[in-house]
Amino acid sequence: MVLAGVAQAVGGDVTEAELQREVERLLDEAGLLWHHCPRAYRCRGPAGFPDLLALGLGGLLVAELKGPDGETSAAQDLWHWTAARAGLRPRLWRPADLNGRIATELDAIK
Ligand SMILES: [Mg+2]
Numbered sequence: 569m570v571l572a573g574v575a576q577a578v579g580g581d582v583t584e585a586e587l588q589r590e591v592e593r594l595l596d597e598a599g600l601l602w603h604h605c606p607r608a609y610r611c612r613g614p615a616g617f618p619d620l621l622a623l624g625l626g627g628l629l630v631a632e633l634k635g636p637d638g639e640t641s642a643a644q645d646l647w648h649w650t651a652a653r654a655g656l657r658p659r660l661w662r663p664a665d666l667n668g669r670i671a672t673e674l675d676a677i678k
């Protein structure tokens with residue numbers, strides 16, 4: 569796929585949107601249930617909802633995706649902190665994590 573070379577590039581110029589698409593491909597490959605809200609302005613509820621919710625027989629994972637230099641907002645931090653305290657698996661993924669980390673963490677909830 570387009571981003572296949574990204575692993576050795578360790579995320580160089582990959583944007584958050586490109587990362588999102590690649591993660592979606594990995595999710596389908598893993599056979600997981602997942603959801604992403606591409607038009608979050610239409611969503612209701614407190615701000616900062618994670619970019620991705622993935623569900624498999626092994627568990628539920630929520631992930632915030634960022635480009636190489638993107639920073640999480642306070643609202644996103646609150647969702648992640650609460651998810652962790654609730655025993656979920658909040659993740660912050662960046663393009664560099666296409667080096668196998670994301671695939672491994674998806675495998676863990678298959
Ligand atoms: Mg994001």
Ligand SMILES: [Zn+2]
Pocket residue numbers: 605608610611612
């Ligand atoms: Zn939504």
